[in-house]
Amino acid sequence: MATTRRPMVAGNWKMHGTRATARVLGGDVGRRHEDARVELVLCPPLVHVGVVAEALGQSPVALGAQNLARWTDDGAYTGEVSGAMLADMGCRYVLVGHSERRALLGDEDAVVAEKFAAAQAARLLPILCVGETLEEREAGRSLDVVGAQLRAVIDHCGVAALADAVLAYEPVWAIGTGRTAAAEDAQEVHAHLRCLVAEQDAKIAGSLRILYGGSVKPGNAAELFAQADIDGGLIGGASLNAGDFLSIAQAAAQTQSH
Numbered sequence: 001m002a003t004t005r006r007p008m009v010a011g012n013w014k015m016h017g018t019r020a021t022a023r024v025l026g027g028d029v030g031r032r033h034e035d036a037r038v039e040l041v042l043c044p045p046l047v048h049v050g051v052v053a054e055a056l057g058q059s060p061v062a063l064g065a066q067n068l069a070r071w072t073d074d075g076a077y078t079g080e081v082s083g084a085m086l087a088d089m090g091c092r093y094v095l096v097g098h099s100e101r102r103a104l105l106g107d108e109d110a111v112v113a114e115k116f117a118a119a120q121a122a123r124l125l126p127i128l129c130v131g132e133t134l135e136e137r138e139a140g141r142s143l144d145v146v147g148a149q150l151r152a153v154i155d156h157c158g159v160a161a162l163a164d165a166v167l168a169y170e171p172v173w174a175i176g177t178g179r180t181a182a183a184e185d186a187q188e189v190h191a192h193l194r195c196l197v198a199e200q201d202a203k204i205a206g207s208l209r210i211l212y213g214g215s216v217k218p219g220n221a222a223e224l225f226a227q228a229d230i231d232g233g234l235i236g237g238a239s240l241n242a243g244d245f246l247s248i249a250q251a252a253a254q255t256q257s258h
């Protein structure tokens, strides 16, 4: 099936850096990125979103956040930041359901679905993360687990909501461990996710970008991105180095055989 999915590479800086390092890294990526075949997104820590927005200036690199509140209206939610506030800061994307938030911060399926809806209410594009733990993989449950995580959002928001979203498969055991999923194993999960969406809407499934995340590095990116259903990457550790991040972006730009 011929598709027009434009590859995307998103950097998840997690809880790293200072205003100064964020400004330098954002500015570097913004200045050096010039291949329009791939869409780049930077997701700095929330307090650095403003300086990265400034550093990016008119660069085509998009800005994203790592989290948002599940409530849409302003109100008494101490410590929370709404989707509207992120949009006001210049964010276009927001990560939803990253495994670290699922495991450490109480973002269970129902919360993830609410945050996905809250993002879209603010006209942000959610990057919905799904992924199985090592225990679940070894028990042969990977496809069931990611399917249930995806279904929780479809049940809450409707399949049409995926037309304005990105999906990211991030096996928990591959995140920050240096242990990447084998390209064929990742492809199997990506194909499964696309198939689940296609059962409800083939057109949306065909245009849905599904990123792979989990120890993507310049040395393994090309093989992963060459898979038919892998449309780019969500990059943690390697996104903290402009050269590595841009070389991963190049690998995505060069695999447009999808």
Ligand code: PGA
Binding pocket: 012, 170, 174, 175, 176, 177, 178, 213, 214, 215, 216, 234, 235, 236, 237, 238
């Ligand atoms: P990693 O993180 O690239 O450092 O494995 C990926 C992620 O958590 O998004």
